[in-house]
Amino acid sequence: MEPYTVHRPDEAAIRRILEKHPYDAVGMAVRLAWMAGLLRNEIVSLRWDAVNFLNQEIELPDRSIPLCQELEEYLARMSERLDWGSNYVLLSDRLHKPMQPQPVSHIVRRALDEEGQREVRLIDLRHDFIIRQLQRHDWQYVSRITGVAAVALGQHFAEFLPEKRVSTKVLPERAPDVNEILLSRLLHSEGTSAAGTALQLTWQAGLTLEEITALTWDQVDVQRRLLEPIPGKTVPMNDGLAQFLERLRMESGESGGTVLRAPRSRLPMRPDRLSRVVRAALVRAGIDDLTVRDLRQDYAIRAGGETRILQYVRQHGFITRNALTELLHVSKPTAYRRLTALTDKGRLVRVGTRYYPPAAVVPPERQYQVIREYLQEEGAAYRQDIARLLRIEPRQCTVILQHLVEEGKLSREKYRYTLRDA
Numbered sequence: 001m002e003p004y005t006v007h008r009p010d011e012a013a014i015r016r017i018l019e020k021h022p023y024d025a026v027g028m029a030v031r032l033a034w035m036a037g038l039l040r041n042e043i044v045s046l047r048w049d050a051v052n053f054l055n056q057e058i059e060l061p062d063r064s065i066p067l068c069q070e071l072e073e074y075l076a077r078m079s080e081r082l083d084w085g086s087n088y089v090l091l092s093d094r095l096h097k098p099m100q101p102q103p104v105s106h107i108v109r110r111a112l113d114e115e116g117q118r119e120v121r122l123i124d125l126r127h128d129f130i131i132r133q134l135q136r137h138d139w140q141y142v143s144r145i146t147g148v149a150a151v152a153l154g155q156h157f158a159e160f161l162p163e164k165r166v167s168t169k170v171l172p173e174r175a176p177d178v179n180e181i182l183l184s185r186l187l188h189s190e191g192t193s194a195a196g197t198a199l200q201l202t203w204q205a206g207l208t209l210e211e212i213t214a215l216t217w218d219q220v221d222v223q224r225r226l227l228e229p230i231p232g233k234t235v236p237m238n239d240g241l242a243q244f245l246e247r248l249r250m251e252s253g254e255s256g257g258t259v260l261r262a263p264r265s266r267l268p269m270r271p272d273r274l275s276r277v278v279r280a281a282l283v284r285a286g287i288d289d290l291t292v293r294d295l296r297q298d299y300a301i302r303a304g305g306e307t308r309i310l311q312y313v314r315q316h317g318f319i320t321r322n323a324l325t326e327l328l329h330v331s332k333p334t335a336y337r338r339l340t341a342l343t344d345k346g347r348l349v350r351v352g353t354r355y356y357p358p359a360a361v362v363p364p365e366r367q368y369q370v371i372r373e374y375l376q377e378e379g380a381a382y383r384q385d386i387a388r389l390l391r392i393e394p395r396q397c398t399v400i401l402q403h404l405v406e407e408g409k410l411s412r413e414k415y416r417y418t419l420r421d422a
Contacts, residue, residue, distance in 0.1 A: 006128075006131075006156075006157070006160070007119040007120045008124065008128050008160075009034075009112075009117050009128055010117065013112075013115040013117050014030065014115075017111050017112070017114075021111065024093050025092055025099060026108060026111045028043075028089065029043050029104050029108050030125060031071055031074060032046065032071075033125035034125040034126075034128060034129055035068055036071060036129065037130055037133070037145070038126065039123075040101045040104060040122055040123070042060060043089075043104060044098065044101050045088075046088070046089040046090065047088055048079060048087050048272045049087060049210075049270065049271050051067075051075055051089065052275055053072065053075075053076060053275045053276050054209070054275040054278050054279045054282075054291055054292045055292060055293050056072055060147075063144060064145070075089075076276070079272065104122070105121075105122055109122070126146075127157075130142060130146050130148065130153070131157055131161075133145065134153065134157055134160070134161055139154060178203075178290065178294060178334070182286065182287050183199070183203070183287065183290070186199065186281060186282070186285040187199055187203075192244070192247060192248045192251050194260060194262070194277050195277050195278050195280070195281035197244075197259070197260050198260065198274055199278060201241075202292050202295045202296055203298065203299055204240065204299065205227055206235065206296050206300055207229055207235070207296075208292075209271040209292060210271050212259075212274065213258070213260055213268060213269050213270065213271050213274055214258070215258065215259045216256070216257060217249065217254065217256055217258075220245055222242050222246055225237040225239075225242055245259070260274070278292065306338075308327060308328065309324060309327070309328075309342065309348075310347065312324075312327055313355065313356070313357055314357070317356070317360065318355060319339070319354070320354055320355070321335045321336055324338060343355065346358060349361055349363045352392075352396045354392075354396065360391060361390060361391045361392055362391060367390055368404060371404070372409075372419060375417070375419045380416045380417065380418045381417055382417070383398065383401060383415065386400075408420055
């Protein structure tokens with residue numbers, strides 16, 4: 001492969017172009033190439049539903065490109081300003097229709113020439129984006145967001161870097177640390193609004209914004225606790241989500257059509273519009289660092305994590321919060337919430353810091369009754385006897401016996417325990 005001929009633009013000249021063209025096709029094309037590294041064909045084919053304001057990225061078929069703050073704010077303004085009769089991001093100034101690749105090159109060429117950038121081409125704006133990214137990130141990351149193989153990056157752009165960079169960016173392995181308290185408050189305050197509905201379906205069912213906006217009431221089976229957002233894909237609902245959807249149906253008075261509608265027009269919402277609505281709600285709630293992707297990942301971990309937790313318990317006999325933190329790569333507060341949820345559902349029994357299968361140990365609420373019946377028959381017992389009785393380890397039994405002594409239910413004489421009222 002022949003090496004690229006790169007003509008890096010003068011940043012001040014590009015800034016002058018952007019100032020001269022705040023709302024027209026030139027400004028849009030230059031921004032998408034220089035700030036997001038899009039190719040010409042990608043610029044002319046880009047649609048608004050590929051601009052994910054909530055996750056702050058452009059989603060192309062082969063890659064996702066993070067939006068810098070400047071480009072995100074610009075696209076948000078343009079999404080409100082442009083004619084929504086077209087879903088294309090780039091429209092011609094005169095006809096307000098999608099543009100072909102050659103005219104885009106022509107108008108950008110003219111703008112560059114006016115600023116003395118006669119050797120710089122539209123593709124060079126993308127190349128400059130790649131070089132700037134390589135100056136801040138490693139080859140693998142830049143390869144992911146540009147679609148250029150890491151080997152090709154090194155071959156074509158290494159000369160522009162002071163030193164060869166090695167991979168330091170690690171893909172996230174941990175689950176997002178979702179603040180469930182703040183999120184629950186937000187869900188309560190939003191109720192059955194568009195943002196509230198989208199957050200419920202994302203966090204409780206793992207649906208994408210595209211699936212949410214296309215979801216119809218025919219795909220919601222409250223009785224069977226199932227959603228079918230697309231043919232062949234069924235998603236179980238918990239009781240909370242089922243009750244929420246029942247309330248939404250009653251309040252909306254709808255029995256058919258799409259589940260989510262715009263509040264005023266009652267028309268189905270577009271994914272990009274819903275993305276901005278949800279983003280605004282998260283910002284208002286003070287959890288603007290959270291994205292829909294985080295909520296879907298959290299759902300996936302919860303849905304798949306339960307099976308992994310129970311498998312671990314069957315293999316090891318019990319699980320602790322620290323063990324779960326390592327198993328699912330989650331924070332300790334998140335691990336505690338997962339274990340508490342399984343305990344509340346009766347899938348696990350907690351004894352001290354350990355969580356057991358329900359049939360493996362005597363549950364806490366029955367421990368004193370079992371101990372009392374045993375001591376009424378035997379008269380006295382040692383710690384190891386009661387530990388075997390409760391099917392737990394002796395050191396776990398120490399805390400239980402200590403509490404029973406403090407409550408006046410048991411008496412202790414050296415290492416022997418008897419009933420206080422015996």
